[in-house]
Amino acid sequence: xxxxxxxxxxxxxxxxxxxxxxxxxxxxxxxxxxxxxxxxxxxxxxxxxxxxxxxxxxxxxxxxxxxxxxxxxxxxxxxxxxxxxxxxxxxxxxxxxxxxxxxxxxxxxxxxxxxxxxxxxxxxxxxxxxxxxxxxxxxxxxxxxxxxxxxxxxxxxxxxxxxxxxxxxxxxxxxxxxxxxxxxxxxxxxxxxxxxxxxxxxxxxxxxxxxxxxxxxxxxxxxxxxxxxxxxxxxxxxxxxxxxxxxxxxxxxxxxx
Numbered sequence: 001x002x003x004x005x006x007x008x009x010x011x012x013x014x015x016x017x018x019x020x021x022x023x024x025x026x027x028x029x030x031x032x033x034x035x036x037x038x039x040x041x042x043x044x045x046x047x048x049x050x051x052x053x054x055x056x057x058x059x060x061x062x063x064x065x066x067x068x069x070x071x072x073x074x075x076x077x078x079x080x081x082x083x084x085x086x087x088x089x090x091x092x093x094x095x096x097x098x099x100x101x102x103x104x105x106x107x108x109x110x111x112x113x114x115x116x117x118x119x120x121x122x123x124x125x126x127x128x129x130x131x132x133x134x135x136x137x138x139x140x141x142x143x144x145x146x147x148x149x150x151x152x153x154x155x156x157x158x159x160x161x162x163x164x165x166x167x168x169x170x171x172x173x174x175x176x177x178x179x180x181x182x183x184x185x186x187x188x189x190x191x192x193x194x195x196x197x198x199x200x201x202x203x204x205x206x207x208x209x210x211x212x213x214x215x216x217x218x219x220x221x222x223x224x225x226x227x228x229x230x231x232x233x234x235x236x237x238x239x240x241x242x243x244x245x246x247x248x249x250x251x252x253x254x255x256x257x
Contacts, residue, residue: 028178029091035175038082042171043200045078064145068155075163096174100228110235113223118243121212128208143248157245165237172197174230177221190221
């Protein structure tokens with residue numbers, strides 16, 4: 001599924017002929033195969049960092065803050081590797097943020113999309129649980145550390161609200177979805193990228209919650225396609241995770257009180 005590399009630095013969509021759609025205006029700087037390779041690298045980076053550190057006894061597996069620090073380190077290595085690869089191939093450009101020139105309004109729109117997605121998915125999950133009975137919740141290490149307080153909470157917020165949205169949206173929407181979009185069309189690309197997005201969250205093994213992540217991935221892909229800005233799904237992802245952590249912290253304080 002290789003394809004010729006596009007121009008390394010295409011113009012913003014609004015600088016082109018009026019009426020050109022974002023999908024037509026922006027040649028993503030990597031092929032579908034290359035996007036898949038970078039996705040594999042993102043997963044591999046976690047093992048390259050975590051296995052030696054934990055295996056050599058540098059971090060106690062029972063030390064929550066230290067484990068979250070390892071997660072942040074692996075996210076940083078993964079992101080640095082992607083940017084270095086793109087830079088080495090002459091494809092590192094601000095245009096990776098999408099075909100539309102970045103605007104402050106994209107961040108605000110993303111927050112609205114993220115909070116709205118959280119509310120919508122939570123209502124649907126609550127309805128399904130009410131109809132079919134309770135299910136075991138997902139085992140999310142970062143969320144459990146986020147409600148621990150102190151340094152663990154700070155590190156978990158950095159990992160979930162800053163690092164994860166930037167890294168995952170770049171990989172799944174900025175590269176994988178956009179390269180698929182130009183090859184197979186909007187909805188097949190949105191569905192395939194969302195399927196991989198849900199699959200890599202291995203801590204969420206409950207099908208009901210995995211389905212929620214799949215729907216979330218489709219929504220983020222559609223948001224990018226409609227707005228032409230990767231800032232929208234990045235901000236939406238951050239807002240979704242921030243809302244999750246905020247409510248978890250509130251629930252924890254109510255239990256303590």
